[in-house]
Amino acid sequence: MSATIKDIAKLAGVSHTTVSRALNNSPLIQEETKERIRIIAEQLDYTPNYNAKSLVLDRSYNLGLFFTTLSNGTSAGFFYEAIRGVNSVIRDRYQLIVKGIDDYTSFHSITKKSFDGIIIVSQSDDDGPIIEHIANKGIPLVVLNRPVDTPGVLNVLSDEEQGAFHAGAFLVNQGHKKIALIEGRKGFKSAQNRKDGFERAMEHYGITVPDSFRMPGLYDLESGHKAMGQFLSLEERPTAVFCCNDEMALGAIKAVFEAGLQVPKDISVVGFDDTVFAAYVTPALTTVRRPIEQISEEGALRLLGNIENKLNETEQVLLRTELIVRESVQPLHA
Amino acid sequence: MSATIKDIAKLAGVSHTTVSRALNNSPLIQEETKERIRIIAEQLDYTPNYNAKSLVLDRSYNLGLFFTTLSNGTSAGFFYEAIRGVNSVIRDRYQLIVKGIDDYTSFHSITKKSFDGIIIVSQSDDDGPIIEHIANKGIPLVVLNRPVDTPGVLNVLSDEEQGAFHAGAFLVNQGHKKIALIEGRKGFKSAQNRKDGFERAMEHYGITVPDSFRMPGLYDLESGHKAMGQFLSLEERPTAVFCCNDEMALGAIKAVFEAGLQVPKDISVVGFDDTVFAAYVTPALTTVRRPIEQISEEGALRLLGNIENKLNETEQVLLRTELIVRESVQPLHA
DNA sequence: CACATCCATGCACACGTTAACAATAGTCTT
């Protein structure tokens, strides 16, 4: 059906070896021979058979992009940005194969032959086994978005501690002194990091946060709502609340409105994640944005570096988050 | 490195052909021989080399999922749902290769050898050339989301005319009689379909829409804002406005608020698309949802049918939209 | 002029798999 190097060879009156070399721009072949062959290839609309190439070169030209799950729980914006970021660096050098980890019944088919490298956008501790499997098989790997301590694995993620620090600092700089915290789900590393950053900011500015200004949370709407309820029932209320994610912030805002108060006029609220809806709720939410697209770009870039230079660099890279200031924080003039 | 059928053959004391047949469960091989070979394969942790398989079987096990663009303009939710839908159908039978059409500098590398089939989620008329290229190459193809008249191409999309009809009918059923229309961008087929559906609903219920109740639009925030401005300046205002997409609806709502009026109390608004933010704006937008996930499922299913049965069914499938009722429409009691 | 050197190309095989055809042994038929 489609032309092969042998067809070209016949027309050019050379061996298929020469054609192969010419099309790969080998220095062994005379320049004019190359040119002649290139022209014939063009005329025949020749495209190399990548399956054959793969077989002999032992490369697949495939890059795996695996998400914890495709079916549920991954936010659309997150997903989109991750694919965009990776795609922007690989362009036409590799094919991007998108998969959900939970679609695998067995990791058996994940081999060095079928993937030149793999990018895991990890959103759960359950991804441990697949990470280990891939590392064991010796496939170049980068894990994004979640800290991971398997040795020999590249790891790129956002510096959430720093992001939370900035959010806290911002509140202080806006004149707030009575600042409360709604924590993330216990056991999640992100929850710990965000809390740590917040605490560090408070310490740094010499602000003490009483125990009554700290409430646990579960990263969901309801727990944010409940926590804010508690704060509102205090004799001395906080003037600002830092919520460890946007969803809890939304719940918190709802609680404020239900109490007949206003955000940000009566209480300021800051979230974390810059979820898609953050810009559209009322008031638009001031929040911390994780640079997902940048993370995936950086991750893809370093992975390609490892693949193409046959290195095995294995550091952990932290990228800075960005504070997105919208309308949910009120400056307080002393 | 990794085991091949020849390694298995040696251990089993048979020829590699027998191993190949055994592992492919050929009826030619004795059941006990099969079992013996399977056990050895298991022990060696054998995985077939798909590149070799592909070469001889002339199949790639790859399915292309192409979007008009990845870099810009595709909405995240749309993107996510499309991938989910397709992914749920193919599972482990194929690898899903995600690409942006605008990343291709040449379609040259898109061949029958590298893709067993291709799904195009089309969002622009500019996709014409690639569709034709793929159809010419004889690669099984389905185009989603946008009507396409290239012969020999499967086409699955939502019935927007019907969706707009329902939206219009809903307004009438809520008691509205003075209903206005903000049209989509001229020249877009979707604009025509949505308008047609709306008109049909008005006719069906015997409601006349004066010319002053019709404004052109560009599918963007600003044109929606401007059009609503016009309606508000009329002596006799409409009580409800159907906007041909959500973004214009948003602009329209903004105009209402700026005029000191309320949605839906003073004017009801309906959108189209169920964009991600539709649920989060205030008031939450009543709108028409296109079943993207269902479209991509249906499309993938039919594509696989064509691939695996070597058919070339080539019909156009219209799927029903769904009216999502939220808070932007007020029932009007006569 | 004989020999070494270098440049451009070809030969033959390899990659891992499937499949057409051949071969062997056992079974059935008459």
Add this chain to the structure above:
DNA sequence: AAGACTATTGTTAACGTGTGCATGGATGTG
């Protein structure tokens, strides 16, 4: 008991490409 048929396995080539080694011609050198 001979021939036909069947069931199971093996032999060999093929898919399209890349590469180590061999080859042959041109060029340079003493």
